Amino acid sequence: MRINVTSVFVDDQQKALRFYTEVLGFRKKTEIPLGDVSWLTVVSPEEPNGTELLLEPDTHPAVKPYKAALVEDGIPATSFAVADVQAEYARLSSEGVRFLQPPVDHGTVVTAVLDDTCGNLIQIAEEKRPS
Amino acid sequence: MNDIYRALADPTRRTLMDELCKREGQTLFELCARLAMAHGIGSTRQAVSQHLAVLEDVGLVRTERQGRSKLHWFDGTPLQAIAARWPIPRGKTKS
Numbered sequence: 001m002r003i004n005v006t007s008v009f010v011d012d013q014q015k016a017l018r019f020y021t022e023v024l025g026f027r028k029k030t031e032i033p034l035g036d037v038s039w040l041t042v043v044s045p046e047e048p049n050g051t052e053l054l055l056e057p058d059t060h061p062a063v064k065p066y067k068a069a070l071v072e073d074g075i076p077a078t079s080f081a082v083a084d085v086q087a088e089y090a091r092l093s094s095e096g097v098r099f100l101q102p103p104v105d106h107g108t109v110v111t112a113v114l115d116d117t118c119g120n121l122i123q124i125a126e127e128k129r130p131s
Numbered sequence: 132m133n134d135i136y137r138a139l140a141d142p143t144r145r146t147l148m149d150e151l152c153k154r155e156g157q158t159l160f161e162l163c164a165r166l167a168m169a170h171g172i173g174s175t176r177q178a179v180s181q182h183l184a185v186l187e188d189v190g191l192v193r194t195e196r197q198g199r200s201k202l203h204w205f206d207g208t209p210l211q212a213i214a215a216r217w218p219i220p221r222g223k224t225k226s
């Protein structure tokens with residue numbers, strides 16, 4: 001068994017596709033129209049055959065209060081690994097991305113939390129090698 | 132009924148104040164991460180939220196919404212009442 005797809009609930013799939021590809025830098029992997037919505041996934045260019053991120057519509061009535069409660073307490077919907085959080089913070093900030101938490105060094109890991117503009121907070125994390 | 136002395140008596144609450152002095156405007160998630168990573172305090176989010184409510188109740192923490200998130204600030208103003216009640220002698224303060 002392996003994890004091949006994980007998901008974030010987004011308020012607008014096309015807006016999400018633009019943010020996750022043009023701003024964060026992922027690539028579109030699949031887009032299968034299913035009526036009003038699509039099976040829409042992106043992957044990291046670093047791992048084109050790796051785990052796909054499904055940009056899932058948040059239309060189910062349970063999802064919006066769930067997302068709102070997470071955002072209120074600053075809890076990220078998911079976390080992405082990066083090589084250098086500080087560099088990503090500088091790059092994404094210059095692209096206009098809003099960070100709720102700038103880079104914080106927790107010792108073994110550096111994290112930052114950004115707003116994906118689709119109703120989610122996303123954590124980026126850099127694991128530090130033990131020295 | 133919480134008073135400032137009861138609020139200050141708890142070590143986790145004092146650590147929350149320490150962490151809020153390091154960076155203003157933190158979410159519950161960030162504070163929980165800092166407690167866990169820097170202090171080995173594995174309290175639940177609900178417990179940390181209750182500690183923050185006690186601090187807010189006595190005015191040592193202020194909260195404000197930024198967008199749809201709730202952020203926390205340390206506010207030392209209530210501590211002035213302690214120093215006014217038991218004044219610190221002039222010239223005897225350490226660093």
